[in-house]
Amino acid sequence: xxxxxxxxxxxxxxxxxxxxxxxxxxxxxxxxxxxxxxxxxxxxxxxxxxxxxxxxxxxxxxxxxxxxxxxxxxxxxxxxxxxxxxxxxxxxxxxxxxxxxxxxxxxxxxxxxxxxxxxxxxxxxxxxxxxxxxxxxxxxxxxxxxxxxxxxxxxxxxx
Numbered sequence: 437x438x439x440x441x442x443x444x445x446x447x448x449x450x451x452x453x454x455x456x457x458x459x460x461x462x463x464x465x466x467x468x469x470x471x472x473x474x475x476x477x478x479x480x481x482x483x484x485x486x487x488x489x490x491x492x493x494x495x496x497x498x499x500x501x502x503x504x505x506x507x508x509x510x511x512x513x514x515x516x517x518x519x520x521x522x523x524x525x526x527x528x529x530x531x532x533x534x535x536x537x538x539x540x541x542x543x544x545x546x547x548x549x550x551x552x553x554x555x556x557x558x559x560x561x562x563x564x565x566x567x568x569x570x571x572x573x574x575x576x577x578x579x580x581x582x583x584x585x586x587x588x589x590x591x592x593x594x595x
Contacts, residue, residue, distance in 0.1 A: 437465035437466055438463075438464045438465045438466070438519045438520075439464065439465065439466045439467070439468060439516060439517060439518045439519060440460055440463070440464040440466070440467050440468070440518060440519065440520045440521070440522045440551065441467075441468050441470050441509070441512065441513045441516065441518045441520070441521050441522065442456070442457060442460055442467055442468065442469050442470065442521075442522040442523075443469075443470040443471075443472055443505075443509050443512075443521065443523075444469075444470075444471070444472060445471070445472050445474055445477055445479060445486075445564070446469070446471050446472075446486050446489075446490060446564070447477065447479040447480055447481055447486055447564050447568075448480070448481060448486060448489050448564055448567070448568075448581060448585045448588065448589065449486070449489055449490050449493065449564075449581070449582070449585060450559070450562055450563070450564055450567060450580055450581050450585070451558075451559055451562070451579075451580055451581060451582065452524065452526065452555040452556075452559030452560075452562050452563075452580075453524065454493060454582065455555040455556050455559050456522065456524035456553050456554075456555050457469065457497070457500065458497075459553045459555075460522045460551075460553060461497060461499060461500060463551070464519070464520070464522075465499060466499045466500070466501070467497075467499065467500045467501075467522070468500075468501050468502070468503065468516060468518070469490055469500065469501070469502040469503070470502075470503060470504075470505045470509070470512060470513075471483060471486050471487050471490065471502060471503065471504045471505070472504075472505065472506075472509075473504055473505065473506035480568055480592060481588070481592075483504045484504075485588070486504075487502055487503070487504055489582075489584055489585055489588060490502045492582075492584045493582050493584065508544070509521065509541065510541045510544045510545045510548060513545075513548055514545055514548065518548070519548075519549065520548065520549040520550065520551045521538075521541065521548060521549070521550045521551070522550075522551050522553060523537075523538070523550060523551070523552050523553070524552075524553055524554070524555055525552045525553070525554050526554070526555060526559070526560045526561065526562070526563070527560060527561070531552075534550075534552065537550075538550035538552075559580075562580045567580050567581055567589070568589070571589045571590070571592075571593055572593060574593070577589060
């Protein structure tokens with residue numbers, strides 16, 4: 437069974453993330469969403485909350501699991517026996533960073549492939565950062581994130 441790792445901060449998970457996940461499940465037998473422990477990004481939600489928000493959206497995906505990880509992604513993927521790392525590309529601006537990461541991962545572990553998947557065009561301009569900004573100013577985010585994330589973001593906005 438081919439396992440793919442889909443890593444990210446997912447702060448919070450968006451419809452674009454879920455679209456990339458759906459595409460990955462068409463290619464791989466199993467997908468492991470790996471929520472990065474990355475304090476440098478100063479996430480809005482805790483690791484536990486990000487994981488819970490993701491898991492609430494996996495009911496239609498029995499071959500998908502979500503976990504938190506720290507350290508080097510490539511080491512985590514190797515430990516899990518993954519065949520590939522899945523990364524979403526929204527725009528050309530994402531490509532340079534993702535390409536550098538893929539090359540570094542290949543250098544560290546030549547047997548690991550990186551697969552780039554593009555979300556549906558409707559999600560190509562959204563990012564977790566942008567959604568958090570729109571939410572902070574009271575904008576409508578219902579088209580960009582699942583309902584449980586809308587609720588969580590609205591709760592944070594009230595604080």
